Amino acid sequence: MRILLLALLAAGQCSLAADDRVLGFDEAASNAQRNIESRLDASIDKNEMDQWLRRMSAKPHHAGSAAGKENAEFIASLFESWGYDVEIAEYEILLPTPKVREVELVAPTQFSASLTEDSLAEDPSTSVREELLPPYNAFSIDGEVEGELVFVNYGRLEDYEILDRYGISVEGKIAIAKYGMSWRGIKPKLAGEKGAIGTILYSDPADDGYGAGDPYPKGAFKHESGIQRGSVMDMPTYPGDVLTPGRGATRNAKRLKQEDAITITRIPVLPISHKDALPLLSAMDGEVVPPDWRGALPITYHFGPGPARVRMKAEFNWNMVTAYNVIARLEGSEYPDEWVIRGNHHDGWNHGAADPLSGLITMLAEAKAVAALANAGERPKRTVIYAAWDAEEPGLIGSTEWAEHHAKELKKHAVAYLNTDGTSRGFIGIGGSHVLERFFNQIIEEVKDPRSEISLKQRLQASLKINAESDQEKKDAAERADIRLDPMGSGSDYTPFLQHLGIASAKLGFGGEAAGGSYHTLYDTYEHFTTWNDPGLVYGETLPKVTGRATLRLANAQRLPFEFLGLADNIALYVSELEELADTMREATAKTNELIDSGAWAAALDPNKSLGAPARHEPVPHFGFAPLKNALERLQTAATAYDAAAKTSTVTSEEINNLLYTSERLLTRDEGLDGRPWYKHHIYAPGFYTGYGVKTIPGVREAIEQREYEKVEPQIEIAAGVLNNMAERIEQVTSLID
């Protein structure tokens, strides 16, 4: 079935290549739209973008800061000056800031971590420290603990499996974990579940520091004193204000008591620099960690526990602060009740030049250009809403509160949500709802890479061809006409729209050619960004051409450019992955059990080491995937029929468009996911134990991964249900246009 589908896709592309229309537009409308887009391109002014970047990154501007409010007001004034209806939507949110931060080695030697980042003569911004929040992890609980250190690698589930094999527990200990390989909030969450009393996070120089590349200011990588800040709120349970899950945090909203907010960590967490980590890790002993656990500090890495003993104390001001979302609206000329929403947050942990301002300035450039077109008579047909979110960093709070607050209207009116955040240089990266896969592929076929004469898509395809590793990647690179959108987990403001409300969403940005370590440190400055990330804003100037096309095509399309072959093909991939996951786990479990039972493990283990055999698990049963596969087949058939009809038919109506843009809602269920009802989407979710990392068809996938065998088939039924609903909707739309 996959091959058939790919052939269709290929055929589809050929016909689109021959037929030069913009998806969702007839020939005349396509010409008009492309004319508008040329004018949009011409009005992007990177000098102005650079001025905005410089201005808004001049000072630390986290949520709750005076500079953050100033930036919100500046953004609002820009939108107003361009002709938007602007509102600053305020929410009252709980936002802890540090009061006491102490990390102290108390045995076998004494050392106090500095927990501060150095100002650098080479980068004047790093001396602008007014309102600077020192390094901390937002939504760590208050606490003072003392205990032996245990090194837990990246603090993931698989790392604890290794610790178990060595007979090492974090129970009553302080876990020290490297940043990376999972979302940071997972590290204290898992350590807490395993009985640790505290967690220390640091970036190992192998991953981000001199081991990865020259440190700032000589290069882009983490300075030895650099510390990644960041939220450790349990966002895979729910993001946003911890006191108002599912509700907008308006002034008078009903709130949880703080002690009932389950997304605050259960143990204290503090981040430190690798310079501060060195004395702690040097003082550890016990068995030497496996090769893939080792970092680039000039020491032998040991598991512990101890003898290094650490006292850590974390206390926070648990303040209520106001988050300022700037909401700028341009009423649609023909369909004002159909909203295209475009967002980027404005709060930064520090100066935030890369994160989020590099993305924000591209949204502002786009918005200015769209307004200029409107003022010149080319007002978008649908309503366009630009949102500059506040308080994204502590937990997607600004966007989540607004989305929760306006949930009912949004479910009714929102056509799509398009997100940007920090952007850099290299290759276009697009993640999102697969109903928009063909739509975005067409756009990147039409925008040129700024440093070559080929399209963004051609450059990305070249890269995929060269870097393909798995069989699937090789097959895709060789055969697939369209580039797959990355399925979205979490990590930016699309989450409430996509996963809570079922609004088709996407994220866009450039990357891949500017590795570095300014992320969430004092060194995320204008100087760093313009030296190492995107000097000259070469790609910054290109991004609004992509996102502007996306916004305006969604706003102006005669029939909305939703398409279902890409969705069906990606779902087919996920279903095959799930079957393979079950098969692989079944075989690996059987193999491991056999090697344990036959005595092979006991025979082969080194008697001088404490490393034991892997854990024995219950055999993995065979699961009935048939409901999912039947639903998939129906989806594929429906998508194929819609595609055939859509190619020839120009029929459209408000009803058809409404049925199209609300189709993504059908992939959600009001009950949400098992154990985390805030997450409604049943195709895309952040992993409960990976954080940002996506789990596709999460109900089924996580039940298998977590060996909750009895949950798998009920989850298969549920997933099949949402796919059948989607198929039915596609059939309905097809019958209307055919």
Added chain:
Amino acid sequence: MRILLLALLAAGQCSLAADDRVLGFDEAASNAQRNIESRLDASIDKNEMDQWLRRMSAKPHHAGSAAGKENAEFIASLFESWGYDVEIAEYEILLPTPKVREVELVAPTQFSASLTEDSLAEDPSTSVREELLPPYNAFSIDGEVEGELVFVNYGRLEDYEILDRYGISVEGKIAIAKYGMSWRGIKPKLAGEKGAIGTILYSDPADDGYGAGDPYPKGAFKHESGIQRGSVMDMPTYPGDVLTPGRGATRNAKRLKQEDAITITRIPVLPISHKDALPLLSAMDGEVVPPDWRGALPITYHFGPGPARVRMKAEFNWNMVTAYNVIARLEGSEYPDEWVIRGNHHDGWNHGAADPLSGLITMLAEAKAVAALANAGERPKRTVIYAAWDAEEPGLIGSTEWAEHHAKELKKHAVAYLNTDGTSRGFIGIGGSHVLERFFNQIIEEVKDPRSEISLKQRLQASLKINAESDQEKKDAAERADIRLDPMGSGSDYTPFLQHLGIASAKLGFGGEAAGGSYHTLYDTYEHFTTWNDPGLVYGETLPKVTGRATLRLANAQRLPFEFLGLADNIALYVSELEELADTMREATAKTNELIDSGAWAAALDPNKSLGAPARHEPVPHFGFAPLKNALERLQTAATAYDAAAKTSTVTSEEINNLLYTSERLLTRDEGLDGRPWYKHHIYAPGFYTGYGVKTIPGVREAIEQREYEKVEPQIEIAAGVLNNMAERIEQVTSLID
């Protein structure tokens, strides 16, 4: 055909299990032999072994030293006291020792490398420095050079391919290379071929130092001042005395002029510690090296060239010294003209406790036990020769000269050569001629692991099952009754016997559970060995039980235990590897060329980096493997027929035994390998560009790897020829016993 063969092997083992005879012995003889072996086991005395180890490792005892001569005399006296006919066979060899060693950073900062290893209070032996040779690379040419540094990773061919892609040349520069991943002599050889003017070698702490495990004396790994010595003679061209290739270096032998000795490096080489490497590497700049090139020093690793500029000077005393091989002979009671030769070298770079004495003491224990049996009336039927070689470290010189000197007699009389060298603890490791594969498997089925109740083979099989990674390894672990012998490249004294003379050979030792970094440093002491490698000589006591069985079974067998199914099966593997190598290279080359020609590489490269596309190569043609496959099939048929006949027949004779033990000679050709005629064996050879690492069917394999396409089919004919000769021999023997 492979499956058939495996089934046969499996069947073969069943019948051997049912039929409990020792391979090559009838039932009565088997019982007698096993009785002898029990007595052998009982007479191994690890306390005495420990005393020998302590005594002989008390002082540095390299070839040419007074302590080396003393050890030779001590070994000779032991053999004499046990009743052997002992000769000290002397050869006059060229052996450079250091006169001047200087490595100095001259820009951008100044630093002089200490080039010395620290004595440690915890290890008294490290203060015994009489006659100590400082760290150097034997057979580096004299020279003083100054130039910019280029970091060449491990200095292998594939590393230069990466350098080429970055546009970096070592021409006129000094290459600094990490020890490891290839034999050290390859590093200056390749650097010299690429135009470098000097080479500096160091052990990165990621590979051998704090990055790998706790450094000595806390742990077993390389002390920060530790420096691996070692020969850089071009042994893949020919080993042994550089002045007398192919001839014994007797006093009056005809010698080359030193300037005509092509196995001396063409550029100067010096080894340094990682402590001394740090200032040099820190002073380098240029692009950052790829992730898999990085080590564990606390710096960002750069390619250079420069700005680090180094002056290095190496001058040597090019002395003629005497090598003392101790040759101890026990004339066979029935077949004195059939010789079983057993060897281990006695010279060490320093104290040499692990290398070579840990192996030497096991040979001495075996020899003493064999002599005791002989004195008690159980004299071996064939002549047994124990050899303690001198000057192995500088280039397998003692063994090579003796083998060359006695080439004619050895080709006539030598049944097999069994080698040991340093040994440690863990799993039995056996490499060797595959005609002995079943023979050694039977032995390790009968010797128990000293720390468990299972046989050495069972423990090794358990480990292979658990660690199998490739499909072939998994298949072998699951299905193959016998453990494959590792095919032998080079690295110890078996090379002249196997690869120059075509004598079936093997190497044996324990390892896998005692990683560490004393190799060729001042820290290879009694203290280090008995703390970290094999405390209590638990495995040291076991090895003579294995090697003693091998020696005595070869010496006493009624019909020599050569067997050909194992050979045929391994050759089948090599042939399939060669076909796969050609196919993989063909596909990869075509793919790379297509990605270059289509512009994908140009499109995907990062314009901010100097990394270019991989090199374009001529398409890889299809090669006619038919002659090799036909010869293989004949070999498989012949091996199967011999196996069937040998199982039922007890026919034997001196003619049959002679035909059996000289069969390995048929795998050699007088012309030797293309470009290196000293190497006569056409199934096993050290790689011309890997050093110790084996290349099986080397004529064909290296022609493909080096893209000398026109040589491949002639080499296939040659390899088919030796296999046909072997098959013919097997057919002949089968006809005699059937």
